[in-house]
Structures are given as C-alpha cells and as structure tokens.
Amino acid sequence: MQGSNHDDVRRRNLSVILRLVHRAGPVSRSQLTRVTGLNRSTIAALVGELAELGLAEEREPDATNQVGRPSMMVAASDHVVALAVNPEIDAVTIGVVGLGGTVHRRIREAMAQSPSAADAVATTVDVLQRMRAELGPRFRFVGVGVAVPGLVRAHDGLVRHAPHLGWVDEPLAGMLEAATGLRVFAANDASTGAMAERHFGAGRGITDLIYLNGGASGIGGGLIVGGAPAGGVAGYAGEFGHTRVSSSAATDSAGIAGTLEAEVTRSALLDLLGQGTLDPDDFERALLASTSPQVRHEVERQLDHLAVALAGAINILNPQLVVLGGFLASIHAVDPERLRAAVGRLTLPVPFDSVRICPAQLGSNLLMIGAAELVFERLLDDPGGFVLPAG
Amino acid sequence: MQGSNHDDVRRRNLSVILRLVHRAGPVSRSQLTRVTGLNRSTIAALVGELAELGLAEEREPDATNQVGRPSMMVAASDHVVALAVNPEIDAVTIGVVGLGGTVHRRIREAMAQSPSAADAVATTVDVLQRMRAELGPRFRFVGVGVAVPGLVRAHDGLVRHAPHLGWVDEPLAGMLEAATGLRVFAANDASTGAMAERHFGAGRGITDLIYLNGGASGIGGGLIVGGAPAGGVAGYAGEFGHTRVSSSAATDSAGIAGTLEAEVTRSALLDLLGQGTLDPDDFERALLASTSPQVRHEVERQLDHLAVALAGAINILNPQLVVLGGFLASIHAVDPERLRAAVGRLTLPVPFDSVRICPAQLGSNLLMIGAAELVFERLLDDPGGFVLPAG
DNA sequence: CTAGTTTGCTGTGCAGGGCAACAAACAGGG
DNA sequence: CCCTGTTTGTTGCCCTGCACAGCAAACTAG
Known part of the structure; x- marks a missing residue:
C-alpha cells in the first residue's frame, strides 16, 4: 500500500520504455509516444536518461518511406x-x-x-x-x-x-x-521456461498461460496468471508433475502414486523405441517416424493421462494457451487431435473453447x-x- | 504499457488511501502517513479531496492515551x-x-x-x-x-x-x-466469495489462496494468485468442481465422470442423515452430532476425494491458505486431521508445509x-x- | 521547388508531493 | 497548575517531472 510520488512516476516511465524495447526489439521514438501515451518531449528525456545509464542506445532512423521527419530508433543495449x-x-x-x-x-x-x-x-x-x-x-x-x-x-x-x-x-x-x-x-x-516462452516464444502478449515441460528427470511447469508469473507464496508453484491422473499404483520421484510424472515418462517411450538416450530433436524425429503399434499405443496412453492433468488446470485457471515443451511437445506432435479431444471431454465447454494447445517455440536457448x-x-x-x- | 503522469499519481494515492480505510476500517491520518510513506501535508490534501467527493469522512480523534497531538480518524463513508x-x-x-x-x-x-x-x-x-x-x-x-x-x-x-x-x-x-x-x-x-473471504474473512492479508465452496447445486471456487483475483482469460477460472478425482463413472452436472462434484455432494450426506433439506448451520450441527457409521464413512470418503482436488491445486499453485465454505466446511469440521493427512500424502512436502486449511469465516453475508x-x-x-x- | 506531414527540440506552465516552520493538542512530572 | 517533550495539523514555498505550444528539421508527393 505504498503511495506514489514524482520519483515513482519517473521510475515507472523509465521502466515502461526499457521494457518495451527489451521485449519488442528496437522501436522508434514516435512509436513510443503512441504506445505509452507520453509526450514527445517526455519520451526524449526518458530515452536520453536511459542512454546515459548505458541501458539503451539511439540509432539513426530506419528508412521507412513514410511522410514526415524520420524518428530515431531506440534499442536496448546488448552490452x-x-x-x-x-x-x-x-x-x-x-x-x-x-x-x-x-x-x-x-x-x-x-x-x-x-x-x-x-x-x-x-x-x-x-x-x-x-x-x-x-x-x-x-x-x-x-x-x-x-x-x-x-x-x-x-x-x-x-x-x-x-x-x-x-x-x-x-x-x-x-x-x-x-x-x-x-x-x-x-x-x-x-x-523460467514459462517466462521465456511467454515473452519471447509461443506466449507473446498472452496474459494467462500454462507451460508444461517434459524432461528426462520428470515434468515441471510454470504459470502466468493475469499477466504475472505465478510463484505461489514461496515460489514453488507449477509442480504439475505430481497431479493425480490415474488410480494406478505407479509412483513418481516424490513417492506419490498415479501422478502425471509416474504415468507420462520419456523413458517408457525410449524403451519402446529401443533407444538408450537421444537428444530432444532426435527423440521427436524417432517418435514421429516410428510405425510400431506399441509405441503408438504408449503415446496415446500418455496423451490421455496428460489430458487429465491439463483439463484440471484448464478448468481451474481458464488459460488462453497451453505450451508444451520437451518430450511432451513430441508426443503432442504425434497426435494433437487426440490430446485436444481428450481434454475437451474433461473440461467445461466454455473454457475449452478459449484455450489453445501448442508446442514450445524456443529451442535450446x-x-x-x-x-x-x-x-x-x-x-x-x-x-x-x-x-x-x-x- | 501505459506511461504515468501527475494525474496517475493523484489517482493512485487517492486509491491507496480509500482502499486502506475501506479494507481496514477507520484509520488515523498519522497511520496513513506511516503506511503509505506520504507526507502529512499530502495525506491531509488527499483525505480532504476524498471527503469532498463524499467518499470518506473525518471524525474527531479517538482517545488513545498516547503522547502527542491526537490524529484525526478517517473512515470510508457508509452512505x-x-x-x-x-x-x-x-x-x-x-x-x-x-x-x-x-x-x-x-x-x-x-x-x-x-x-x-x-x-x-x-x-x-x-x-x-x-x-x-x-x-x-x-x-x-x-x-x-x-x-x-x-x-x-x-x-x-x-x-x-x-x-x-x-x-x-x-x-x-x-x-x-x-x-x-x-x-x-x-x-x-x-x-466473489473468494474475494470477500480474502479481504474481510479468513484470508485477510494473504496473497495466495484457494477458496472452495460447496453448495446445494455443486462445488465452485475462486483463486487469489499473487494478491490479485485470478479470473483467467475470460473470467471463468475457479471451476474446481470438475477436477477429476477418481476413476468412477459417476458424472457431474457437466457430464464429466469421476469429478469432485460427482463424488462430493451435500445430497448424499442429507440422504444418510435422513433429512430432506437443511439450512447450512443446521446441516453442520446434524453432521457433527451424527453417530451413524454410514454417515461417518461417507464423510471420510468425501474428504478423501476432496483431498485429491486440493492436493492438485496445492502442488500447482503453492497457496498459503485453503478456505472451505458451505458443506465442505462442514465435512472438514468432522475430521480436519483426516483431510490434512490425505492432502499431505498427495502433495510435495515443501508446499504442503506452507499451506493451512481452514473454514470460511463470513457467514450469510x-x-x-x-x-x-x-x-x-x-x-x-x-x-x-x-x-x-x-x- | 513547394506544400503538407511528422518529428525533434526548447522554453514555459502547471500539478502535486516534499519540506520546514509554527501552532495545536496531548501525556507526564514536578 | 505549569512546564517540557512529543506528535500531529496547517501553511507557504520549493522542486520535480510531464504537458503543451511554437519553431526548426527532415522527410514524401507532386
């Protein structure tokens, strides 16, 4: 419940501008005036201060072939x-x-x-x-x-x-x-992956999303709720791997039975593919290329379990987007329609209609x-x- | 990505002060200076403007027996x-x-x-x-x-x-x-119930909470994530009732099988109690007074199912508090320890340790x-x- | 080359919070 | 009852930072 003063205004405006050039890349000063609603003279002063701080750089205008005086470009400093x-x-x-x-x-x-x-x-x-x-x-x-x-x-x-x-x-x-x-x-x-996908990947500009990543060691996730990363009270939010999705006795790394992480594993697929270990890209290629009915069956089984976890989260959080990373993106790629249909059977129609499920965009970075x-x-x-x- | 100007500062400061007196009740001007960090003269001007708008009222100081000049009380207008x-x-x-x-x-x-x-x-x-x-x-x-x-x-x-x-x-x-x-x-x-409990009930001052309400017609809920009510992309968030908690074929009002709302119902308990319909308080009294083993067994069955839904949400959201309202508060009252233990078996130890489960405080209002x-x-x-x- | 448009730059105005000085209202002690 | 110390209300002034207007600069179009 802090009050605001002039310093806060300045801080906020500097923050808004630097955030814009950081997230959206180089932007002209005139674009900044339009987006922020601030006056030309104010933008000039703010950009000047950011440049003095060494955080932003001003460049000569790009050639735009537009009427009027060209506007200086502002970019976040890569140094x-x-x-x-x-x-x-x-x-x-x-x-x-x-x-x-x-x-x-x-x-x-x-x-x-x-x-x-x-x-x-x-x-x-x-x-x-x-x-x-x-x-x-x-x-x-x-x-x-x-x-x-x-x-x-x-x-x-x-x-x-x-x-x-x-x-x-x-x-x-x-x-x-x-x-x-x-x-x-x-x-x-x-x-952190959720945050990266949100700002620079599949979730650009989206305020409510769920990110699930499947790795060799298990399944983790992150949430963006109302535009802000949801950390929970101590930063432990996002542990989708331990959501209960079946009544089986198989346990996960935390000893909990029937959870997503117990049922949906990369290693089960690797075994069926007859492979020991594969980097993520090779894994997805092998999975998509496989014609084995056992592999197909296991993928479908895992997709159905994944659907239970996703459906629960969708009902509760009403997100706009679900981003799947790691091997979850790979099994999704095998049969996106099956996953979507399975999710649809377990969610309310209204939130289901507003959600999209897609693979992560950012790769190794x-x-x-x-x-x-x-x-x-x-x-x-x-x-x-x-x-x-x-x- | 809006920029800020002087008007925003004024708006924000008025907002902060009115919110404080609305949420925390009458507050002295000196308390306002301490909490907001604003200057005495600024607080005076802001309170004056709120009074002119008819939104706040200034009263003579309460007797505090404290050294120094007594500070005027500021209250939100009940008119x-x-x-x-x-x-x-x-x-x-x-x-x-x-x-x-x-x-x-x-x-x-x-x-x-x-x-x-x-x-x-x-x-x-x-x-x-x-x-x-x-x-x-x-x-x-x-x-x-x-x-x-x-x-x-x-x-x-x-x-x-x-x-x-x-x-x-x-x-x-x-x-x-x-x-x-x-x-x-x-x-x-x-x-809206979640918001009420958050500001005026069991969740005062808590930034991450889950609210679940059990009514005659089903189970609904609301979330507060990072201090803000989580609505999802269109405001449909909080539908905990349709979380899958078992593999049974019983369906809920949306036709989804094995969900919380299908397994945990007030009517099943009313039937066992031999009652047709009861208002919430009578229901809880009857439930706590009952010595029937069938009733007890049904309560325990419902608590165990409720635990699955809560555990999933706790793993995902890492809340500080779970607030149970309606008949969910009643079955919780029968055996709080059973619910807590069941949740503990299905959650990671770290988020489990930081969460408290309690009944709603606000009654009929x-x-x-x-x-x-x-x-x-x-x-x-x-x-x-x-x-x-x-x- | 001219007209029209858009932007950069500069000086001024203004709103609003900070600050200091003084007055007012209290408790406590003699 | 008075004096001291403390805290708060009030007032006038200052300073910061954004808006605005006027002018110059840099572009397109014809």
Whole structure:
C-alpha cells in the first residue's frame, strides 16, 4: 500500500520504455509516444536518461518511406548482459545474454558426476571470468540468473530440494553472490521456461498461460496468471508433475502414486523405441517416424493421462494457451487431435473453447533466455535504481 | 504499457488511501502517513479531496492515551452504497452494502419458480426502488454487483451458462444497467466469495489462496494468485468442481465422470442423515452430532476425494491458505486431521508445509459483501473518476 | 521547388508531493 | 497548575517531472 510520488512516476516511465524495447526489439521514438501515451518531449528525456545509464542506445532512423521527419530508433543495449546458469545432472550450462535479446555465448560444461552446489558455483565463477576476458570491458554484467531443476524459494534463492541433483537446502544464490559479487536470482527451471516462452516464444502478449515441460528427470511447469508469473507464496508453484491422473499404483520421484510424472515418462517411450538416450530433436524425429503399434499405443496412453492433468488446470485457471515443451511437445506432435479431444471431454465447454494447445517455440536457448530474464526483470522494474557494477 | 503522469499519481494515492480505510476500517491520518510513506501535508490534501467527493469522512480523534497531538480518524463513508444481488434457484437475495463495510439491508425475495434473467432484473429494480425510498437521499448508490451461480464473462457481465438457473448467454449486466441506470458488474458467485473471504474473512492479508465452496447445486471456487483475483482469460477460472478425482463413472452436472462434484455432494450426506433439506448451520450441527457409521464413512470418503482436488491445486499453485465454505466446511469440521493427512500424502512436502486449511469465516453475508466488492473495486481503482450518479 | 506531414527540440506552465516552520493538542512530572 | 517533550495539523514555498505550444528539421508527393 505504498503511495506514489514524482520519483515513482519517473521510475515507472523509465521502466515502461526499457521494457518495451527489451521485449519488442528496437522501436522508434514516435512509436513510443503512441504506445505509452507520453509526450514527445517526455519520451526524449526518458530515452536520453536511459542512454546515459548505458541501458539503451539511439540509432539513426530506419528508412521507412513514410511522410514526415524520420524518428530515431531506440534499442536496448546488448552490452548490458546477464549470466544465465543451468545446473543439470551431467553438466552446467552457462550463457551470456544481452538486454537486447542476443545470446552472446553459451557453454555446456560437462561434469564427470552430478555437480554439488559448490561445483556449480566454482564452474560458474570460472566461466564468468573467461567470458569477461573474452568479451572485454564494454560488456557490463548486471547479474546472474539460475534455472534450477528443483524447488527454489523465491525471495532468497535457496534451493529447497533438487532431487536429481541431490541438493537439499542449498543456499545457491547466496553462494553465487558471494563468489561473483553480482546480484543473483534463482528459480525453478520450468518457471523460467514459462517466462521465456511467454515473452519471447509461443506466449507473446498472452496474459494467462500454462507451460508444461517434459524432461528426462520428470515434468515441471510454470504459470502466468493475469499477466504475472505465478510463484505461489514461496515460489514453488507449477509442480504439475505430481497431479493425480490415474488410480494406478505407479509412483513418481516424490513417492506419490498415479501422478502425471509416474504415468507420462520419456523413458517408457525410449524403451519402446529401443533407444538408450537421444537428444530432444532426435527423440521427436524417432517418435514421429516410428510405425510400431506399441509405441503408438504408449503415446496415446500418455496423451490421455496428460489430458487429465491439463483439463484440471484448464478448468481451474481458464488459460488462453497451453505450451508444451520437451518430450511432451513430441508426443503432442504425434497426435494433437487426440490430446485436444481428450481434454475437451474433461473440461467445461466454455473454457475449452478459449484455450489453445501448442508446442514450445524456443529451442535450446529457452533456459538461457529465461534465466537471464530473472535478472532483467529486476533491472526493468527500476532501471535507474538497479545498481550497475563497474566493468 | 501505459506511461504515468501527475494525474496517475493523484489517482493512485487517492486509491491507496480509500482502499486502506475501506479494507481496514477507520484509520488515523498519522497511520496513513506511516503506511503509505506520504507526507502529512499530502495525506491531509488527499483525505480532504476524498471527503469532498463524499467518499470518506473525518471524525474527531479517538482517545488513545498516547503522547502527542491526537490524529484525526478517517473512515470510508457508509452512505456510499452498492446494491448486491444474488439470484438463486428459489430466490433472489438483494442487499445494500456501505463502503465502510456495513450491510445496511438484506432481503431474500423468494421465487415461486426458478427466476429467469428478466425476473431477476425486475425483482432487483423493484427492491432498489424500495431501498432508495427507505434509506433516503443521503445514501448514494454507486453501482450493482451480481454474484451468479454460473460462468460469467468478466468484461461485460454476460452469463454464459448458469445450469441451475437454466440461463444461457443472458446479458444480465447489460439488462440491469439499462433498467437501473447504474453501473453493473457480475461475476461467478464462488469467485466473489473468494474475494470477500480474502479481504474481510479468513484470508485477510494473504496473497495466495484457494477458496472452495460447496453448495446445494455443486462445488465452485475462486483463486487469489499473487494478491490479485485470478479470473483467467475470460473470467471463468475457479471451476474446481470438475477436477477429476477418481476413476468412477459417476458424472457431474457437466457430464464429466469421476469429478469432485460427482463424488462430493451435500445430497448424499442429507440422504444418510435422513433429512430432506437443511439450512447450512443446521446441516453442520446434524453432521457433527451424527453417530451413524454410514454417515461417518461417507464423510471420510468425501474428504478423501476432496483431498485429491486440493492436493492438485496445492502442488500447482503453492497457496498459503485453503478456505472451505458451505458443506465442505462442514465435512472438514468432522475430521480436519483426516483431510490434512490425505492432502499431505498427495502433495510435495515443501508446499504442503506452507499451506493451512481452514473454514470460511463470513457467514450469510458472504455473497453480499463479495458482490458489493465487485463495485467497490472499480470505485477504489479511481475514486475521483468513478462517475457518481446523483441521488 | 513547394506544400503538407511528422518529428525533434526548447522554453514555459502547471500539478502535486516534499519540506520546514509554527501552532495545536496531548501525556507526564514536578 | 505549569512546564517540557512529543506528535500531529496547517501553511507557504520549493522542486520535480510531464504537458503543451511554437519553431526548426527532415522527410514524401507532386
């Protein structure tokens, strides 16, 4: 219940403009006046301040062949970068992402064994130093975003439980903050994926969506409700994998029976395909190419279970869009109509009519973009007040 | 992506102050300065403007026995009122609710048969005229809020489908607007109940909660996610009744099998209790007094099914609180521990530890307060700009 | 080259919150 | 009862930041 004053107006307007150029790419000043409703002179002053802060850059106008004086282009600076980190069971993937949207670098550091939190920190520090040297002083690192396969407490980045990494109550964000001197924000990997798809993928401009990702280690998800990422009270929201979808006794990683994660697994399909492990693209190709009736039957069984979980969420949340990532996108691709029909049988007609189900659009950069967005989100909230470290 | 200007600051500050006195009751000016962070002089000016608008009233200070000059009390005006309407299968309940929180009047207009939309409008107009005459010109009606047992499209108040009333695509809000000359806002009854419990009941100050209400006609619900009521893309969110909780073939009112609404019903309990119909309080008393093992068994069966639906929602939304209303509160009262334990078996430990399950606090005024809040919410968003009709 | 259009730039006006100084209203202590 | 210390209301002034108008600049079209 905070009151507003002049500073808040300035902060909000800077935030709105920087957010626009970050999300929508380079935009002309005249477009900014139209979209924000602010006066030309105000836009000029705001853009000037953003440029002084080094967050935006003004370029000569593009040739538009339009009547009237051409308008300057405004773009978010790609030299303002976030370090994106994604620890997994067999590797730590680290990237450098610019505010303008460019993924400058991405490195997958393979690990001999599942990394501890300390391992992840050490690797991150190491890669950060190399990246800094490589990119030179023009690039300013404003923070670190971490996408963790597990439950992460939102406010302080404590990893409560990451089963596949074997982490329990690891103060990852704090450790990284101490080791790098940068501000660190951590969140669940699926939640960050949802945010990435929402802003830069299949969910652009959509205010209510559900994102479900199927990985080797299970099923996670994220929600956007009313335009804002829904974290729940502590940031643990989105655990679709443990929704009960059948009365079978098969249990998931948390020991709960009959859940989505127990019934719908990538490994069951890999077994039937006669494959050990496949990268996601090869997996989808193999699945689509398969003519085996057993494979087909298993896909259909999994789609029907997936439909139960989706239907429940659709009835409750009335979303505009369901985005499926990972192997869930693959089984969806085999028979989209079956999934949609199964969902339709379990939902009310009205919410069903307004929902679309589609595959994720962002590929391998998903988690890099999402993790970087964790940092940029704070920067965008208060462009002037966010402490920019020197360098 | 709107920009802000001075008007927005004023609007927001007026909004913040009026919302505070509306939600928290009378508050001193000095408290307002502390909570909002605004200057004394600013608070004085803002309160003065609200008083001029007739929305707030300043009173002499309460005796506090504190050192220093006593601070003026500020209260929302109870003469600013909303008409709350709740059509049901056998009656239309209509009330007059003041901005300060007082329910000035409440009338249950019994209906010989299930009212049509036109019946509901006619009754409302009739009651409104009587109330206006009764209360006199000092009371200003700022709008009409309607809590409808069915799916309501948020932006225009179209009732898409109200199965128990037999309504399909009734433009209820538009009809009422034409008939009364007041602004009308309609929403699902359970959603408005969630809002009421959130602001004035069990969920005060809580940002993430789930509300489930069990009525004679089924189970509905509402969500508060991140502090905001979650309506979904069109306002249909919260339909917990159609969540699949078992593999049984029993169907609900929408024809979906094995859902919460199919398994958990008030009528099954009434049958076992040997009662035809009971008002909610009598029902709960009878249920708690019953020593029949069949009743006990049925309650436990229903609690176990309820647990499945709650667990799914808790995993997905990580709420701080689950509020149970109607007969769901009654079966919960029989054995709270059983429900909690059953939920615990189906949820992840971390979100489970942070959630509390409790009965609703607001009794028979729930829907009156909630429906009025639909109107007040708009008024609070822009106290100066909300058009106050004369009278 | 001219007319028309759109945008950038500059100086001014204005609304509204912050601030400081003073007065007013309280409690507590002697 | 008076004095002191504390807190709040009130008033006048200041400062910030957006709007607006007027003019110059840069484009298209004919």
